[in-house]
Amino acid sequence: MKKPELLAPAGDPERCRTAILYGADAVYLGGRRFSLRSRASNFTLQDIREACAFAREHSAAIHVTINVIPHEQDFEGLEDYLKELRDAGVRAVIVASPAIMALAKKTVPELEVHCSTQLSITNAAAADFLQKRAGIDRVVLARECSLDDVRRITASCSVDTEAFIHGGMCVNWSGRCTLSNRMTLRDANRGGCAQSCRWRYHLYRGEEDTGMMTMGSKDLCAVHEIAALMEAGVSSFKIEGRMKTEYYVASIVSAYRHLIDEIAEKGRLSEERMRWHTEQIMKGENREVCSGFYRGTAGRDSLILRRDQDDRLNHRYLGKVESVRSGRAVLVTRNPFSIGDRAEVMSPGMPVHSFIIEEMKDEEGNYLERSRTPMRRIEIPVPFEVQPGDMMRRE
Ligand code: SF4
Structure with missing residues (x-):
């Protein structure tokens, strides 16, 4: 079974380091120009250089998105930007x-060129065309592919394939939506x-108002498709979410890291182990999830129709x-907790350990009996070794 690359998103340098420390083999990020997700706190060239250096130290790689659909005026400065990315040590655009x-x-043949999911590649002929005619090194498959599509495309083309395994979905075809x-x-x-x-x-x-609704899709969670995608020979598993928090990046990357490693070592896992891995993934998630298009067309069950279902x-x-x-750990707090709560510590590359909070001081x-306010420093005794950054x- 081929062990794929685990590819994580990063909206800023801190999330990039976190993704690598928690087990990503590669991180994708956007510069200040030429990238979608312009509202994500994107990277300066210096940030990209530093991200590449950090990735190299940890045997990881940096991919940079240049995934705008450019109009004539959008090319200005692009050639120089590509050269600067190459010089920074970026592996792929x-x-x-x-x-x-x-x-x-033409400009930077040393860089791999990956075809973005924005091109909606759902068949082998299209992937083959892009490899042979455009020299593409990898195709990021459309999120709208079924598991069968992924198997067929990966088996019949020599180009590497990348498949989404977790994160936001578009209710329209990704990249072919003009609602906004x-x-x-x-x-x-x-x-x-x-x-x-x-x-x-x-x-x-x-004329009857039947109530408020949204058109939003549930997030993709392909936990039950991971083994099949590995057997299919997919080269890279992509997590969506350059706008997501550092906690989300750490917990989702870490959960899939453990899952992929365990499947690579033991083959398909028991139901009990899969339940455990699913629980770990869901600890980082704040939306409802579905299996996207992997089991066929995503239907009504994949939608968040009511707002109160959304964004828990x-x-x-x-x-x-x-x-x-x-x-004693000094914790910079985010959400309230009390004496007697059971806490888990996530530490890069380590299994999760838990303990009961028995004491805390401001x-x-x-x-204190309870910590209520975010961004305060609270000291807590922890009965095992913890590190800054955990x-x-x-x-
Ligand atoms: S489907 Fe929603 S998230 Fe996707 S591009 Fe359209 S408005 Fe944006």
Whole structure:
């Protein structure tokens, strides 16, 4: 069984380091220009250089998205930008436009060019065409592919395939949606999607208002398809979410890292182990999930029709360890917790350990029963070794 690369998103340098420390083989990120997700806190060239150096130290790689659908004026400075990415040590650029593919191949042949999911590749002939005619090194398959599509494309083409395993889905075809453009004048294909599908709308049947609804899709969670995707020979598993938090990146990357490693070692896992891995993944998630298109067309079950189904606040994240002094961790808090709560510690590359919080003190040395306020420093004794940077969450 081929062990694929685990490819994680990063919206800023801190999340990039976190993704690598928690087990990503590669991280994709966007620069300040030429990238979708322009609202994500994108990387300067210096940030990209530093991310590449950090990745190299940890045997990981950096991929940079240049996935806008460019209009004539959008090419200015692109050639120089590609050269700067090459010099920074970037491994691959993720590209949606044939014009940028051609420019990248001509200007920086040392860089791999990956065809973005924005091109909606759902069949082997299209993947083959892109490899032979455009010299593409990898095809990021459309999220709308079924498991069977992925198997066939991967088996019949020599080009590497990359498949999404977790994260947000578009209710329209990814990259072929103009809801945001029409409603907010923010171009979804030039980095501006306002996620208009997730707003609340009045739904009328005749003249009767049947209540508020959204068109938003549940997030993809392919935990039960991972073994099949590995057997199919997919080269890279991609997690969506450059806008997501550091806690999300750490917990989702870490959970899939453990799952992929265990399947690579033992083959298909028992139901009990799969339940455990699913629980770990869901500890980082704050939306409902579905298996996307992997089991066929995503139907009504894959939609979040009512707003109250959506965006459940994830209160699990208690905070990040800032420092450790003689068995006592200083936690920068996020969500409330109390004496008697059971907390788990996530540490890069380590299994999760848990303990009961038996004591806590604020910065003035006052003993507390409950921590209520975010971004405070709370000292907690922890009965095992913890490191600065570790994250605590409710069990
Ligand atoms: S509005 Fe929704 S479906 Fe359209 S591009 Fe944005 S997230 Fe995707």
